[in-house]
Amino acid sequence: MKTLHIEYYALLREQAGVKQQTVQSETRTPAELYSQLAAKHGFSLGTEQLRAVVNEEFVNWDRQLNDGDRVVFIPPVAGG
Amino acid sequence: MTKFELSEKPLQADELKDSLRDPAAGGFVSFEGWVRNENEGRTVHRLEYEAYPAMAEKEGQRIVSEAIERFGLTRALCVHRVGGLEIGDMAVWVGTSSPHRGEAFEACRFIIDQIKVSVPIWKKEHYTDGDSGWVNCERCAEHGHEHAAHHAHGPGTPAKQ
Numbered sequence: 001m002k003t004l005h006i007e008y009y010a011l012l013r014e015q016a017g018v019k020q021q022t023v024q025s026e027t028r029t030p031a032e033l034y035s036q037l038a039a040k041h042g043f044s045l046g047t048e049q050l051r052a053v054v055n056e057e058f059v060n061w062d063r064q065l066n067d068g069d070r071v072v073f074i075p076p077v078a079g080g
Numbered sequence: 081m082t083k084f085e086l087s088e089k090p091l092q093a094d095e096l097k098d099s100l101r102d103p104a105a106g107g108f109v110s111f112e113g114w115v116r117n118e119n120e121g122r123t124v125h126r127l128e129y130e131a132y133p134a135m136a137e138k139e140g141q142r143i144v145s146e147a148i149e150r151f152g153l154t155r156a157l158c159v160h161r162v163g164g165l166e167i168g169d170m171a172v173w174v175g176t177s178s179p180h181r182g183e184a185f186e187a188c189r190f191i192i193d194q195i196k197v198s199v200p201i202w203k204k205e206h207y208t209d210g211d212s213g214w215v216n217c218e219r220c221a222e223h224g225h226e227h228a229a230h231h232a233h234g235p236g237t238p239a240k241q
Binding site: 077 | 131172199
């Protein structure tokens with residue numbers, strides 16, 4: 001079981017109803033973690049529309065998650 | 081020197097321009113993005129920008145640094161607003177200075193185009209009809225549902241119309 005710290009922004013923050021949360025999870029990858037969180041919070045976005053960030057680096061969805069990782073899912077951006 | 085910043089306060093174009101002055105610079109180009117009152121046929125009343133600060137600054141620095149190297153700029157800077165903005169407010173400022181004008185023009189365009197596609201900043205529009213939505217997220221979320229629903233069906237199973 002890993003402790004994972006998750007931050008939410010924009011649409012995901014509103015749908016989660018929180019800005020951040022810490023979860024105990026057995027998920028192995030950002031893809032598995034997102035799937036678990038999406039089921040819990042009812043996220044409308046799919047992984048094909050998001051990018052995953054772990055410890056402030058963009059990562060592949062199948063990267064191995066480690067205890068204490070800080071995970072952020074990036075919705076489609078709209079700066080400028 | 082910082083090359084990308086987020087600002088909770090209104091942007092002061094003259095001050096930003098002065099920060100790019102340099103004896104080696106023979107030209108300066110800037111771009112200002114302003115809040116527009118319309119998007120995709122809907123009347124916008126006001127909007128909010130939200131950023132993931134650590135990653136926005138990291139990505140922004142990467143983009144501006146790449147532009148400086150690629151176009152041989154003397155200096156460059158981009159500042160993006162976060163928080164609530166009204167129609168006409170400046171949302172983003174990009175400035176480039178270089179020995180000659182061509183590189184400054186090209187680099188300014190390069191920076192704003194890259195900022196728009198890869199820096200983790202989100203825009204929530206509030207419409208005059210009382211509705212609101214995250215730009216690029218609400219419609220693609222609908223598309224995502226269609227996409228997911230389509231994929232949920234096995235081969236030979238007709239997708240629901």
